[in-house]
Amino acid sequence: MALCQQVTARFSPSPPARLGVAVSGGSDSTALLILLHKWQQDGGPALHAVTVDHGLRPEAAEEAAHVARLCDGLGVPHEILHWQGWTGRGNLPDAARQARYALLSQWAVSHDLQDVALGHTATDQAETFLMRLAREAGVDGLSAMRPKRAIDGVTFWRPLLDATRESLRAMLRARGVEWVDDPTNEDQTYERVRARQALTQLESLGLDATQFGQVTQNLADVRDTLYHYALDAARNIARIEAGDLILDHAGFLNLPAEIARRVMQESLKWVSGAAYGPRGRAMEGLLVAVAQGDDKTLHGCRILHKGQDLRITREYQAVADQRAAPGSVWDGRWRLSGPQDSGLVIAALGKKGARQCPDRQKTGLPAASLWASPAVWNGEKLVAAPLAGLENGWSAHLLRDETAYFDAFVSH
Numbered sequence: 001m002a003l004c005q006q007v008t009a010r011f012s013p014s015p016p017a018r019l020g021v022a023v024s025g026g027s028d029s030t031a032l033l034i035l036l037h038k039w040q041q042d043g044g045p046a047l048h049a050v051t052v053d054h055g056l057r058p059e060a061a062e063e064a065a066h067v068a069r070l071c072d073g074l075g076v077p078h079e080i081l082h083w084q085g086w087t088g089r090g091n092l093p094d095a096a097r098q099a100r101y102a103l104l105s106q107w108a109v110s111h112d113l114q115d116v117a118l119g120h121t122a123t124d125q126a127e128t129f130l131m132r133l134a135r136e137a138g139v140d141g142l143s144a145m146r147p148k149r150a151i152d153g154v155t156f157w158r159p160l161l162d163a164t165r166e167s168l169r170a171m172l173r174a175r176g177v178e179w180v181d182d183p184t185n186e187d188q189t190y191e192r193v194r195a196r197q198a199l200t201q202l203e204s205l206g207l208d209a210t211q212f213g214q215v216t217q218n219l220a221d222v223r224d225t226l227y228h229y230a231l232d233a234a235r236n237i238a239r240i241e242a243g244d245l246i247l248d249h250a251g252f253l254n255l256p257a258e259i260a261r262r263v264m265q266e267s268l269k270w271v272s273g274a275a276y277g278p279r280g281r282a283m284e285g286l287l288v289a290v291a292q293g294d295d296k297t298l299h300g301c302r303i304l305h306k307g308q309d310l311r312i313t314r315e316y317q318a319v320a321d322q323r324a325a326p327g328s329v330w331d332g333r334w335r336l337s338g339p340q341d342s343g344l345v346i347a348a349l350g351k352k353g354a355r356q357c358p359d360r361q362k363t364g365l366p367a368a369s370l371w372a373s374p375a376v377w378n379g380e381k382l383v384a385a386p387l388a389g390l391e392n393g394w395s396a397h398l399l400r401d402e403t404a405y406f407d408a409f410v411s412h
């Protein structure tokens with residue numbers, strides 16, 4: 001089967017021995033399951049399937065049960081994960097997507113799976129391109145999805161990027177496999193549904209998933225080239241100090257806009273731990289401020305001008321409520337170790353805490369960096385603040401290091 005070969009080729013030359021597969025029950029991921037199952041029968045990776053029930057639509061539980069029955073019939077172990085985190089605020093599809101990736105990563109790690117396959121298709125790719133066009137996206141937004149991407153130590157694969165939805169549905173019909181039609185797929189209030197309908201119109205111009213696939217791939221080549229040069233630039237002008245990212249200001253201002261934007265994106269992501277950098281206008285505003293020498297707060301970071309340096313530090317407000325037990329990770333990147341005692345908590349040093357550190361000025365760190373740095377507290381009492389010179393037997397270890405910063409340019 002040609003589709004089967006397309007899928008297996010995506011994993012060559014060294015396919016994993018065990019593979020997770022995320023199946024929503026829709027036609028794309030159901031087809032993915034069937035194709036991977038065929039591969040398993042022919043000696044491919046052992047499959048483990050998973051469905052996320054977002055608990056947002058009444059039909060979701062039945063859809064997950066449908067996938068469970070299908071997997072049962074195929075002899076593929078299957079699990080249903082539940083999301084209960086919707087706060088009612090923000091963008092629902094975005095929040096659901098982020099939660100889904102987090103649940104899928106945790107599930108994979110807990111099953112010792114390093115690889116998970118997703119059912120994005122060439123048709124998805126074309127729809128996404130149109131939606132991004134409507135948002136006046138740049139090269140990155142219009143580029144092809146990556147065939148694989150690492151998130152939290154798990155590699156997510158997209159082996160169906162060359163296949164159209166229609167070809168997958170034809171394969172399912174031929175095999176008598178049923179899929180679930182999500183009723184929101186017909187709901188015109190969703191941008192994706194409108195993009196899908198627009199694509200049908202564009203076919204009369206000879207524009208179909210193949211053309212979109214080629215164009216997005218051309219743009220992806222441009223994107224990768226830009227990141228290559230952005231990495232070069234970062235190696236020349238960036239360094240790390242006490243968890244802050246420091247860019248040589250003059251060197252940064254000399255960079256071409258597309259390179260400067262990428263260096264800034266990766267720098268803000270590294271300091272904040274966010275999966276994505278700030279979007280269009282926010283980033284443009286920041287670049288203007290940096291060109292004028294104005295300090296700025298964005299994306300949970302403070303961007304400060306200090307002598308020759310552009311210093312990106314964590315924003316105190318963004319970490320003010322974060323608490324962790326000693327020895328565990330604080331703000332996704334610090335681990336503090338020292339003499340354990342009951343009742344100790346890791347929290348930001350803050351202005352009040354910084355005043356209690358007599359040696360803070362000797363550290364040479366600006367006040368903003370010290371306020372957002374991790375400290376050891378016993379209730380209201382400050383026990384240690386290793387980055388502010390108050391050690392008391394404690395040390396701070398930065399988990400997201402320089403290698404992680406530079407690697408992100410390659411795996412962005």
Ligand SMILES: Nc1ncnc2c1ncn2[C@@H]1O[C@H](COP(=O)(O)OP(=O)(O)OP(=O)(O)O)[C@@H](O)[C@H]1O
Binds near residue numbers: 097
């Ligand atoms: N509820 C779900 N349970 C399990 N897997 C899912 C679920 N929803 C989506 N997926 C997986 O993600 C793939 C892509 O689906 P969809 O395009 O809806 O996701 P997305 O996360 O919005 O995409 P993107 O990664 O482009 O943001 C599906 O083919 C499937 O493999």
